[in-house]
Amino acid sequence: MLKATYQNQQIYSLLRENLDKLNHDFALLLRQWAIDQFSNQTTTSANLAKIIVKFSNLIQVFAEGNCAINLEIAIAGYESVINFFTRDAFPEDWDAMQQNLVAAYKQREKTFNKVIEEFKNTTVKTSSEIHVSNKQLQQELQEAKQQIDDLEHTKQEIDHLKTNLARLEQVKDNSITPITLEPIFSAIKNIKTSIQNFNTVILYDIENLTMGNKNPNFKFSLTKIINQINEIELVDKIAIQCAYADWSNSNLKTIKSDVQKLGIEPIQIFGFSFQRNAADIQLTIDAVELIHSRPSLQVFVIVSGDGAFASLAKKLHEYGKTVIGCAYKNQTNKVLAAVCDYFISIPEPEVETVNQSINRVKPIISSKI
Template sequence: MPNEVANQEQDFLIDLLRATYQNQEVYPILQRNLSKLNDDLALKLRKRVSDRFAKEPAIAINLARVIIKLSTIIQEFEQGNIASNLEIAIAGYETVLQVCTREAFPQEWDVVQQALVIAYQQRQQILSRTIGELREPTIQTQTQINTLTEQLQEELQQAKLQVNDLKTTITELKQKEGNSESRIEITSLIAEFKELKERQIRVEQFPPTVKILPKTEQFNTAIFYDIENLTMGRNNPNLKFSLKEIQTNLENTTIVNKIAIQCAYADWSDSRLRPLNNEIQELGIEAIQIFDYSHKRNAADMQLAIDIMELAQSRPTLQVFVIVSGDGAFAALAKKLHEYGKTVIGCAYEVQINRILKSVCDCFISIPAPHVKIEDIPINKVTNESLFNDDILVVTNQVLQDLKKDFEQLSQLKEDGIHLPKIHTILKDNILNFDQKRKQHGYNLAKFLKKVIEGTDICLSSDNNKLILRETLTLGSNGSSNRTLNGSSPCLVTRVLTTNSVTQF
C-alpha cells in the first residue's frame, strides 16, 4: 500500500511537469489532487529534479525553466493547504538554482531570486498568523486559570474560617454536654467539621498545580543568527560551527522558556552555504535571503535589526531576544530593546566578542572558536613564500581574485579599473578586522595591495589610485584604449520568463 501511494504521487508530479511543458492547463490537475499537494511532494520535487540535472545536464536549463513556471503556478494556487503549496514552490525555486547560476544564466537567476523573495515573505506571514492563532487560546486559558485560582483562594479562606468557627462551637458544646440533645448536636457538628477539613485539604493541594501549567507553555524567545559573522566573512566561509549546539546552550539558560521564532540571515544563493541547509530545516530556522548584487555593507545586519524592532513592538509575548553575532554595531539595538522592556542575550565566538555588546547584554554565551586544520589552508593559491607565511595576504589576494567572478566588477577591471576606496570597502566587508590586520605590516593601503597582487594578473594603475587587469594596462600602454580592447560593454537585457521562453526545449 505505501508503495502504491508513492507511485501515485510520483505519477502526479510527472503529470504536472508534462502539462507545464506542453503549455496545458495545470489548475484542473491540481484541483483533482489537492490531497497530494503536501510536504512530501516538495521533497519528491527536489530529489527528482536534482537527479535529472545530474544525469542529463544537456537539458538541465530547459527543465529548470519548466520548474520555474510550475513553481509560479503552484505558488499562486489558492486551494488546498496554502502553506504546503508555498513549500512546493520554494522547493522548485531553490532546486533550479543548481543550474540557474548568476554567472551562467543571469536572467533566470534574477527571476528566481525575485520569486524567492516573495515566497519567503509569504512563508513568514503564514508563520506569523499561525503563531498569533496559537497565542490567542493560550491567552484565554491563562485568563481562565487566573480567575479559577482567585476563586479557589477565596474558597480556601472561607473554608478555614468555617473550620475555626466549628472548632469553637464544638468546644463550647462539649463544655455544656449533659443531655442527649447536646450529644446529638455535637456528633452532627463533628461530622460537618470532618467534611470541611477534607475540603480544605483538597483546595490547598489544587492551586500549586494550576500555577505551574501556564509557565511551561509560554513561547517567549526569538533567535536571530548573523550567518556572515558565524562564517567569519564571505571569503572562504568557516562552517565549523553547530547551530544545534547554540540552540541547546540557549535552551539551558533560565531566561529562555520556549523558542517561538528563529531567523538566519545570509545570501543563501551562495552554494558554499548549502551544508547548513539540513541543520536549518531540522531546527525549524527560517532562512532570510539577503541579496548581494554588489558589496553593500551590513545588508544582513540592517534587515536583522529591522525585523527585531518590528517583532519587539508587535509581539508582546516575545520577551527574550537572542542575537547570535559578535558585531559591536548591535550594542545600540540591545539598548533599544531594553527601552521596550525586553531581555537581550548575546552569543558569539570567544575571539570575536565585542566588549561593548557584551556589557549591554543581560547574558552572553560564548561559542568555542573553530580550529582550522592545516589541510584547510588554501596553499594552492599561494604564489610565494611571503604569502604562505601571512594569512592576511592570502585572504586579501583571494578576495581580489574573486572580483573577476562578478560580471560588473570584471568589466570595471577590464576597462577603467576600480577605485581604491571601493576596493577598501569590499575588503572590509569580506575580511574581519581588515584594517587592524593590514596595519600590522606598517603599509598604507596602496603599498599593501601592491605586495598582495605581486605576480598576479591584477595590478595598480599608474597613479596608484585604481586596481586594473594587468593585460588591460599593458595593451593600453601600447596604444590601444581600454574601450577598444574590451569592445562595447555587454549588457544584460532583463526579460520575464514567458510561457514560450519556458517551454522551448
C-alpha cells in the same frame, strides 16, 4: 451559533435565549465537532476556523450565565483549531491563537483563584461552626454525665439518659474531619507552570558564524547554541528564529538541514559585493520592526560578534528589552559584549584532529543582571 456569527448577527441575544444550553456538554460538542470538520481539510476549512475563533472571542467576554463555563467553551474553540492554524501555513493566525490561548488561560487562572478564595473563606467559617458545636457538645456531655450521677430515681429515667448519652457520644465520634486544600493548590500550580510565554526571538548572522562565505567554517552547532540560550532564566519559549545569509551559496548546504530541523526561518540576502553589510542591515531592520509589531517579545538574542550590532543592542535597551549576545569570544567586538545583558561564548573555530570531537568545549554564559 456559528451561522449567526458568520452572518454578523446579534449573537448575544441568541445566547441569552439559550443560557440553559451553555454547559460543559456544549464545550465538548464544539470541540469534537470542530475536530471532525478539520479531519478532512477543504478550501473552506480556513474560513470555518476563523468563524470558530470569532465565536470564541465573543463568548469569552459574555457576562451572563455561568462565566466560568463561557470561558471553557471559548477555550474549547481555541484549542480545536490550534492544530489547523500551523505556524508555517498561517503565521499570523497562529500568532493570534497563541495570544488568545494565553489570555484565556490567565483568565481561567483568575477564576480558579477566586473560587479557591471563596472556598477557603467557607471552610474557615465551617471550621469555626464545627468548633462551636463541639464545644457545646462537650458541655452537654458533661451535664448528661452529672445528671446520671445525681439521678437515682426510676430505672426508666436512667435508661433514657443513657440512651441520650450514647447518641451524643456517637455524634462526637462522627464529627466532620478537617478539610485540606493542598490538592487544589497543587492543581493550580500545575496550571500556572503549563502557561508559558513566547517571549524570545533569535537572529542569526550566518556569515559571522561561518567566518565568511568564501571559506566557511562549520565548527559551530546550532542545536547547542539554542540549548545554551534556553538555559538563561529570562528565556521562556522561542517565538521567532531568523537566519540571514545568501542561501543560494552552495557552501551553506551543510547547515541547511539543521536550519530546517530546528524551525529557523532562512532570510535570503544576496551577497553582492557592494552590499557587504546587507545581512547586518536587514537583521537590524527586522529587530526594530519586531519591537513595535510584537510587543510581547522581551528577549532578543543576536548570534553575531559584529560590533555594528552594539547600537542595535542599545536601542533595544531603550525599549526595555533584554539583549543576549552569542559569538566566538575572541572574534567578538568588546563594545557589543559589554552592552549585552548576557553573553554566550561558543567554541573557537580551530582546526581539530581526527580523534577530537566537534564543539567539545562547553560554552560559557556570562550575565550582568
